[in-house]
Amino acid sequence: MISALLIDLDGTVYSQGQGYPGASFAIDFLRRRKIPFRFITNTTGMSRGRLVKRLAGMGIESTPADIFIAPQAAALYCRKQGYRRVWLATRDEAVFEEFDGLELTQENPQAVVLADLRDDFNYARMNALFGAVLAGAELVAMQKGRYWLKAEYGPTLDLGPYVAALEYATAKQAIVVGKPARLFFDLALEGWSFPRAQIAVVGDSVENDLRGAEAAGLQSIMVRTGIYDAEAAGNSADWTIDSLVDLPALIDRL
Ligand SMILES: [Mg+2]
Structure with missing residues (x-):
């Protein structure tokens, strides 16, 4: 059972400033289902306010409270x-x-x-x-x-x-303080009372998202977009999907 999600941005929701097809569909699904989530990113050159605007340009509504970034950590x-x-x-x-x-x-x-x-x-x-x-x-x-x-x-x-x-x-x-540091995930989870085994990190980076999730005692959902590396990931992700568009179907199955 997955109660909440930490969703990586770069390589997962968008790449080179372009939203992946279906990313807004997946986010709308989480909102409709009232599944709490936060966007996470190691990007060091942007504030949450700027990211809210970037996401809005991709049809994804958010507020700074929905985002946790390395500068904030x-x-x-x-x-x-x-x-x-x-x-x-x-x-x-x-x-x-x-x-x-x-x-x-x-x-x-x-x-x-x-x-x-x-x-x-x-x-x-x-x-x-x-x-x-x-x-x-x-x-x-x-x-x-x-x-x-x-x-x-x-x-x-x-x-x-x-x-x-x-x-x-x-x-x-x-x-x-950024991913894959345990500190980053500890801070990103603040205010949530779900057991860690019910929280999943969704991301494309084996080093930052998958290994970070493992070290923080969280579940992992890898997407085969961005810098995803199947060889490096091996069998260690809890789930792997082609892209964020497949997240709703995965959540429905769990
Ligand atoms: Mg990424």
Whole structure:
């Protein structure tokens, strides 16, 4: 029995900004059946408000409360640790709104929160981040992905290699708050009282969604879209469907 779902966005609901056919049908089905769900994503450069607009453009109505994102996990983590002064290293100002109530500063920060800076990762920036962590700030990584597939370009460095560089230089471990960290799923579930065995993660990434679900004691539903890799998944997913459009039929069967 599945009582609630955590549904990955990129590669599951949409790809390259385009909604997958049938994604809105599947979401409408969950709403009609009153099955609680939240969208989850490791995307570091967007606020929930921006994602609500993106989803609306695909015919999927949502509110920020329906979405849980890596920047939000980072902000929640900082608040739980009691940090007040945070260096939020991002090039996407939309993310600032997730850090409401925290003082965003590069002066003696208690934590350095690292988003994907893409072209802004350069020697001076990395050296400044290194200095802050060496001086005592905790390194909080929104995620630690190795690479991602960029349209018409191919494999592109993700945030992970830069996190690894800072870890190596400082001999300190980063706290990774995005998928597949158990912390991410723990925070994404807050407010739900269902047993974990009744909550499923729906996603395309074996590393982030499937392994993350396993580590967090959640069920897994893999979709064969996005970066799904059948070989890597093996037989370990609880269920596998061709795409999100098949989710209603699966839920009906369970
Ligand atoms: Mg995905």
